[in-house]
Amino acid sequence: MLENREEELTTVRVQDPRVQNEGSWNSYVDYKIFLHTNSKAFTAKTSCVRRRYREFVWLRRQLQKNAGLVPVPELPGKSTFFVGSTDEFIEKRRQGLQQFLEKVVQNVVLLSDSRLHLFLQSQLSVPAIEACVQGQGTQTVTEAILHYAMSNCGWVQEEEGRPSTLPGRDPRASCAGLGSPRGCLESIPDWSDFGVDDAHSESPEEPPGSGQDPQ
Numbered sequence: 001m002l003e004n005r006e007e008e009l010t011t012v013r014v015q016d017p018r019v020q021n022e023g024s025w026n027s028y029v030d031y032k033i034f035l036h037t038n039s040k041a042f043t044a045k046t047s048c049v050r051r052r053y054r055e056f057v058w059l060r061r062q063l064q065k066n067a068g069l070v071p072v073p074e075l076p077g078k079s080t081f082f083v084g085s086t087d088e089f090i091e092k093r094r095q096g097l098q099q100f101l102e103k104v105v106q107n108v109v110l111l112s113d114s115r116l117h118l119f120l121q122s123q124l125s126v127p128a129i130e131a132c133v134q135g136q137g138t139q140t141v142t143e144a145i146l147h148y149a150m151s152n153c154g155w156v157q158e159e160e161g162r163p164s165t166l167p168g169r170d171p172r173a174s175c176a177g178l179g180s181p182r183g184c185l186e187s188i189p190d191w192s193d194f195g196v197d198d199a200h201s202e203s204p205e206e207p208p209g210s211g212q213d214p215q
Helices: 053-067 086-104 114-121 126-133 141-150
Strands: 010-020 028-037 046-052
Touching (some): 046 053, 046 141, 053 086, 053 114, 126 141
Antiparallel strands (some): 028 046
16 A cells, blocks of 8 residues: 655745835845745745845855756856846846745755755844854754744744834844853854855945946
8 A cells, every 4th residue: 555645845935025223234135935845854834034245145055065967956146237127127136036945945854954944934134044054053943943933933024014123123133042051052154154245245236337246
């Protein structure tokens, strides 16, 4: 008698691009990543986080480093000049980021990387993810993901018309202490420690043709 096994399915959507810190010198665009799955590879079956382009760049670099000869999908290009409107550029990038993640979550080798799971299912920053993976904190990778899931932070961003954060709070901050001294991280290194140049990554949003690529 054949065992009736449920097919494992994973749906990942990149949507709702938003300009953060609009009007300031360090404005940037981030995107909501919604994931729903019945796969045993994931700790949480549903999650919702926000990530920006340079975090995707870091993720791909780490996946390639750890995947060996396994090819990693490409990200949408980072063009110095773009002919068209900013909205068109952001939409094209959103589509490219979704295609990237759709291919990544179907690759068994890439799914074995803990950094991918923290990227998709927690709001930890890149330095905090590195610290958590390396065991430099009080939580394991699984604990960090479950902590975020139980905090309901991901669902706040799913509610229509509701701000992603309270006034005066950093939208990049993780909830319920994640990323704080009591969370997954005890000391946060600089972005430069992970090959990311803040001087270029934090530049402001400018209209297409000005030479500035929304991050």
